[in-house]
Amino acid sequence: MALIVHKYGGTSMGSTERIRNVAKRVAKWARAGHQMVVVPSAMSGETNRLLGLAKELSPEKSTPELLRELDMIASTGEQVSVGLLAIALQAEGMASVSYAGWQVPIKTDTGYTKARIASIDDARVRADLAEGKVVIITGFQGIDPEGNITTLGRGGSDTSAVAVAAAMKADECLIYTDVDGVYTTDPRIVPEARRLKTISFEEMLEMASLGSKVLQIRSVEFAGKYRVPLRVLSSFTPWDIDIDEEARSGTLITFEEDVNMEQALVSGIAFSRDEAKVSLHGVPDRPGIAYQILGPVADANIDIDVIIQNVAHDGKTDFSFTVNRGDYGRTLDLLKTQVQGEVGAAEVVGDPKICKVSIIGIGMRSHVGIASKMFRTLSEEGINIQMISTSEIKTSVVIDEKYMELAVRALHKAFDLEQAGS
Numbered sequence: 001m002a003l004i005v006h007k008y009g010g011t012s013m014g015s016t017e018r019i020r021n022v023a024k025r026v027a028k029w030a031r032a033g034h035q036m037v038v039v040p041s042a043m044s045g046e047t048n049r050l051l052g053l054a055k056e057l058s059p060e061k062s063t064p065e066l067l068r069e070l071d072m073i074a075s076t077g078e079q080v081s082v083g084l085l086a087i088a089l090q091a092e093g094m095a096s097v098s099y100a101g102w103q104v105p106i107k108t109d110t111g112y113t114k115a116r117i118a119s120i121d122d123a124r125v126r127a128d129l130a131e132g133k134v135v136i137i138t139g140f141q142g143i144d145p146e147g148n149i150t151t152l153g154r155g156g157s158d159t160s161a162v163a164v165a166a167a168m169k170a171d172e173c174l175i176y177t178d179v180d181g182v183y184t185t186d187p188r189i190v191p192e193a194r195r196l197k198t199i200s201f202e203e204m205l206e207m208a209s210l211g212s213k214v215l216q217i218r219s220v221e222f223a224g225k226y227r228v229p230l231r232v233l234s235s236f237t238p239w240d241i242d243i244d245e246e247a248r249s250g251t252l253i254t255f256e257e258d259v260n261m262e263q264a265l266v267s268g269i270a271f272s273r274d275e276a277k278v279s280l281h282g283v284p285d286r287p288g289i290a291y292q293i294l295g296p297v298a299d300a301n302i303d304i305d306v307i308i309q310n311v312a313h314d315g316k317t318d319f320s321f322t323v324n325r326g327d328y329g330r331t332l333d334l335l336k337t338q339v340q341g342e343v344g345a346a347e348v349v350g351d352p353k354i355c356k357v358s359i360i361g362i363g364m365r366s367h368v369g370i371a372s373k374m375f376r377t378l379s380e381e382g383i384n385i386q387m388i389s390t391s392e393i394k395t396s397v398v399i400d401e402k403y404m405e406l407a408v409r410a411l412h413k414a415f416d417l418e419q420a421g422s
Contacts (some may be wrong), residue, residue, distance in 0.1 A: 002171040003035045003129070007139065007161035010044035011178045012235035013081050016088075022176075023088035025239040026134060030094055032243050035129045037168065039139045039161035040085055042077025050074055067112035071141070071151045074113075075100070078138035078157070085136050096134040099124070101149070106142035106160065108150045115150035117142060117159070120167035137164060155216030162219045166226035173228050174250075175215065176235035181251035182207070182214050184417040185269040189405050192418035196267065198252045203267050203360050204230075206394045210358040211272035220253070229254055265370055266361040266415040269408055273355050273401060275305070276328035277386065278335060279320040282346025285312035292343050293319055293335075300334055302327045306356070306389040306398055316346075320387065322398060328352045354386065355404040358396040359411060371395045377414040383407055 006029070008022050022040070030036045050073050058066060082098035089096035104124060108115035128135045139157025144150050152159055158175060165173035180195060182204065187193040199207075201224035208217045214232055223230050233250025241249075283289055294304060307321040323331050328350060335348045364370045374395055378385060383406065387398035399407060412418065 001033045001035060003037070003168060004029060005161055005165040005168075005170045005173040006036065006038045006176060007158060007173065008038070008040045008176045008235055009157070009178065010041040010046070012176050013040050013042070013085070014044040016084070018235075019081075019084050020088050020091075021239045022235065023085060023092050023094070025235070026085075027089060027092045027094045028239065028243060030134055036134045037125065037129070037164060037170070038085065038134060038136045039157060039164060040078065040081040040136065041139050041157040042081055046077040046080070047074055050077060062113075064112065068148055071112050071115075071149050074151050075138070075141045075149050078140050082136040082138050089134055089136075094134055095132055096136060097128055098136040098138075100138050101141040101160070102143035102147075104137060106137075106163070108142035108144055108152070110144045110146070110148070111150070112148075113151055114153040115142060115144065117152070117163045120163060122164075122168050125164075125168065152218075155219070158216040158219035159222055162222045162226075162228055162230065165228045166222060170228065172231060173223070174231045174233060175219075176233060177214065178234065178236065179214060179232070180234035180237070180249070181232050182212070182253070182268070184267070185408055185412055186271075189408050190412045190418075193412065194418055196251050198254055199267060200362050201253060201255065202393055203362055204253045206358070206360045206391075207268055207270045210270035210356065210360070210394070210396065212268075212270045215253075223253065227255065265363040265367050266359045266417065267363070268360050269358065269411050269415075269417070270360060271355060271357045271404055271408055273404065274325045275322050275354050275356050275398065276325045276331075276350060276352040277320060277322050277354050277398065278328070278331055278348065278350040279318060280335065280340065280343070280345040280348055281318050282316050282344075283319050284344050285315050285317045289317075289343060290319070293339055294321070296334060296338050297323075297331060300330065302331055302334075306387045306396065308387050319345075322354070322356070322387065325352055353401045354398050355401045356396050356398050357404060357407045357411070358394050359415065360394045362393050364393050364395075373414060374411060377410050378407060381406055381410050383410075 086096045086098040106120050107118045125135050139160040141151050182196050183193045185193045205220045230253040231250050305322040310318045332350045340348050383403045385397045389396040
């Protein structure tokens with residue numbers, strides 16, 4: 001008998017009919033002898049609806065008091081889901097019980113709307129499992145030291161499920177989504193994209209951070225840290241699919257030693273359109289200049305990604321970095337009003353029409369020439385590289401946004417990613 005955690009996203013819980021199918025699937029696993037813990041999201045669109053109501057009443061900037069109430073409101077979507085799923089399971093003749101995060105309890109810090117999990121007390125859940133019950137726990141939420149409900153931020157249900165699996169030392173955590181696994185790249189751009197049978201946590205973390213939307217970044221970090229095997233699979237397969245077949249479907253996200261490092265130099269290609277570049281020209285080349293530029297940006301809670309400082313000539317240099325496109329205007333304004341005069345830069349310029357394309361693979365550790373092949377491929381397509389960022393298992397380039405799809409298709413073909421076992 002294994003202890004299995006299932007997580008279902010909002011689309012999977014999007015209607016009573018879909019909830020009924022989730023209940024049938026969970027019941028199938030329970031009848032096969034597994035102890036089952038289920039972590040569902042709110043029904044699709046529900047959290048946006050609830051927060052939209054709050055915004056109608058208070059469109060002002062967030063205060064700690066407002067954020068507390070937003071968490072109180074947003075948490076109700078998951079509470080509805082767990083109650084409905086428990087009822088659906090009971091209708092299937094399966095004993096079940098639902099809990100809000102604070103009832104488990106899942107303890108967090110006090111960071112309203114973006115809390116982090118501190119600990120999980122699993123005694124109550126284990127007692128229910130021992131009685132043969134399916135336990136359903138709200139995703140996305142917990143309780144802070146003062147007894148206030150907190151939420152973990154968007155995608156937090158993935159993190160909740162992995163955290164529960166880690167606390168209970170589950171045999172596997174299955175993430176059911178509206179896709180059937182992790183692909184070499186987005187099939188909407190490259191129809192030949194191939195579903196991966198396995199991928200390492202490191203690779204998945206890079207893919208998630210570089211633009212892949214399959215899993216939330218914090219959930220992958222959590223799984224890797226606590227060595228929780230994850231499987232991404234589709235909730236839209238027939239609920240009565242053979243359980244052994246289902247257990248082998250999708251993509252297993254596992255440990256590097258379990259992945260054949262020789263099977264692929266590059267495992268996947270990620271991309272992000274939500275990028276913008278800002279540059280300061282004619283910056284004095286002196287110690288501390290990077291901090292003088294980036295310190296105020298960080299203080300404004302703006303995330304910085306790729307950074308380049310050019311070779312200095314005549315005591316001057318150019319300094320460029322990328323930010324999320326949503327922060328572009330704010331960053332440009334901050335640099336012009338607070339930083340340019342302070343550091344003595346000649347001008348501040350920006351480009352909001354860029355993108356980032358990345359190749360990822362643990363095989364890159366043990367093979368040379370991967371980056372040069374990437375650069376050659378882009379050159380042959382006439383694509384100019386504006387910035388480059390590398391790590392042991394990825395190489396990212398910043399290019400003009402209009403070339404993004406061409407770059408992804410060309411790189412996917414160049415690294416033979418459409419071939420199984422490539």
